[in-house]
Amino acid sequence: MCCSSSIERDKALMGAPEAFDISAVKGMKFFDPHVHMTSRTTDDYQAMADAGVVALIEPAFWLGQPRTGLDSFRDYYSSLIGWERFRSSQFGIKHYCTIGLNSREANNESLAEQVMEILPLFIYKEGVVGVGEIGFDDQTAAEEKYYRLQLQLAKEAGLPVQVHTPHRDKKKGTQRSMDIALEHGLDPYSVIIDHNNEETVKEVLDRGFWAAFTIYPFTKMGNERMVEIVKQYGAERIMVNSAADWGISDPLAVPKTAALMKMRGLSDQDIELVTYRNAITAFAQSGQLDEADFDAQKNVDLTEKFEGNTILRGGQQPRTDKSSIIIS
């Protein structure tokens, strides 16, 4: 095919592998407001902590394949608030989450009905900073129905909403997501529209919503393009995330983008806003997010256990020496 963006083609353009040089942003703190840690390894937590990520938000999403029963939703939501939060704490990273029924699985209406019934049990839990990620995937009537119901739920709960915009037919899907949120009387300042690009950003900002950008290899947004967007639109109401998940993605996307912004001459203040402060401002509207908690989280107690379990296996040391060639 003429224009494949497959890994094979891009490899040639990627050049030789090079270690990420964090020195440009050494000492800065980062907040990744959208990352699916359930799909990531402890090495990722370690690398994120080393690169300055002090807190993150894990939005509820799908697992790459549809769930077939209510219990797997219940267990998944529980793990976001339970085991995953604990795992993150073991690396000094404060873990928050947003809870919602994702758009793809909204199409299984009989299951979606059951999920709606248990959502209130989860969205009011401590550390749940929003309803998300919800919105459209292929923009069906069922997706719209459950998007609306969840917006209503968020409104009643006084929680921010994290909106996933569709990969396909993005521009219309983004406009429609915003129209519907306004129809339900949500304040655009409480709605974070995610996965923006050059074609959507202006309208999202003009209408008063938060515009989040996902730095994701090969598909969503590249961080060079991200730098240009901040240069053009400024740093107000813009935030950057990795959305790292089970796909080819980079959990260091936020600090890497900050480093690139620094190298391309953006001010420290703007970098701080888009890679840290704005996300805190937006999600703190939940009343569940306090920056002071990040510091408390830094004091890692590796002797802690979660329901009797630890991330350490028999005799393991808490960290491996990444500079050593020997893996023992």
Next chain:
Amino acid sequence: MRDDHMKAVKEIIASTVKNNISVEAEKWLEDFIQSTDKSAQLAKVFVMLPRKTGKLPVAINNDQQEVLHAAGFGYIRNWTIDRLSRVWLLAGFDLGDKERLFSTINPLFLSAEVNEAVALYSALPFLAHPEIWVKRCAEGIRSNIGSVLEAIMENNPYPSENLDEAAWNQLVLKAFFTEKNINLIIGLDKRANLDLALTLIDYAKERWAAGRKVNPQLWRLVGKFINAEIFDNLKVGLQRYDQIEQRAIALAVSQSDYQPAKDYINTFPELKLALSEGNLNWDSF
């Protein structure tokens, strides 16, 4: 047309299955077919089948290949025997009562691993009561597994014959997104529509904004619907100096009735020449 051929196609599939499996496997399948509780046994037989049939590519004789080709099922020659046998198994499974059929086969989708899912979606054109599988097919398009998507999108007559417009447009759009072979989508030109054309143009603009190329086949679905607004976007594409994109847009314009666009193409000597030589067609991209 397809219906006339369907009986012959099913017969060829049946004989191909028999010719490509061992005597032992044939007996195992025969026992299943003769059994009185087929519904109850289907799931187990469906899942277990590759253990009995193996997974080699099928061999089909030339005469049969010709019949399959004429009926639009020539692609079956590239299947493995487990896939063909599974499709054959499902194709012959008509309980008469469509609710019973649905409640027997639908659970297979829910627990399917990749090869099973590929076989299930490949079987859609052969299943009785095509209308009851529409939602299942639309759900399959939401998959992110390449081979499953290919089984639905490529060489499969079911989607274009049965999906509603929204699901069809989603299939085409996702095929572009996931870099499937657009040429293999059956019914592509027949089901082109304005909504899809406008969505694809938005997609092209996103690609341009990201500095990425646009699959030239995209313009094939736009040609019929060119109007003043679409023309403005085509001009942007033509000014990008990517020769392949330019040629595809020129070909799309040549297939439209919108005169201002045709006049504009004629201001590009290279494109005018390519069109007049008559060498451009959608298979060339």
